[in-house]
Amino acid sequence: MGESLARAQREHWERTYRAHPGMYGERPSESAEYAATVFRPGGTVLELGAGHGRDALFLARCGFTVVAADFSPVGLAQLAERAAADGLAVRTLVQDVREPLGLPDGSVDAVYAHMLFCMALSTAELEALVAEVRRVLRPGGTLVYTVRHTGDAHYGAGTGHGDDIWEHGGFAVHFFPAELVDRLATGWTPPRTEPFEEGDLPRRLWRVTQRRPD
Known part of the structure; x- marks a missing residue:
């Protein structure tokens, strides 16, 4: 994907978070509620595209150690403020997922990404990102991600x-x-893909669960 589009999208999200703090509300997404049931209890979870943190805060309340990553410092500042107010230990990480993830090899038990993979990332960038996710996951670790698909009304x-x-x-x-x-599940356990809908359009999505082999 061109750098100009990537830069424009980053600026668009920064403006959106400034204008609409807490734009997705306080309740966690259904996908985060699902992820909490399949991740190892008490493990370390990396959320990619955490935004202002409704899902990261929910996972922290469920007893997970959470690293919340996003390319928006504005969104992460909102997240950190809410985490501090609630007494939750959530680490924030400014991260452009087009770059190597800022975590050591095998340092997390799970990775969660709600609609991050279907942002303006090319197929090549997604393949590189999934390789990085595999790198930071411990053997047997779980990846849960959601994406809008080609059956969506906006496609x-x-x-x-x-x-x-x-x-x-x-x-x-x-x-x-x-x-x-x-393609993104090559070298992983076979993906479990479940369709669901979200929002008023509604958006049509898949929820994908796959594991790094032991």
Whole structure:
């Protein structure tokens, strides 16, 4: 993906978080509630694309040690303020997922990403990201991610950037075909892919669960 689109998306999210703190509300997503049931109890969870933190805070309340990563310092500052107010130990990490993850090898038990993989990331960037996720996961660790797919109502709408990336309302989304899910699971346990819907459109998504082999 072009650097200009990446920069524009980062700036767009920064403006959005400044204008709408807590834009997704206080309740965790259904995907975070699911993840809490499949991750090893009490383990360390890396959330990619944590935003202002509704899911990271929920996972911390469930007893997980949480590292909340996002490329938006504004969103992470909102998250850190809420975590401190609630007495939750959540570490924040400013992270562009196009770059190597700022964590040691085998340092987390699980990785969670709600709609981060379907941001404006090319297929090559996604493959590099999944390789980094595998690196930081301990053997047997679990990855749960959600993505909008090519059956979504916004697929093909707005401005096309190639590689199934479409920009609509200022937000660029990589809509996943089934083949991409399988491609990103190469070398992992077979992915469990479950369809679900979210929001008023509604957005049509897949929730993918896969594990790094022992």
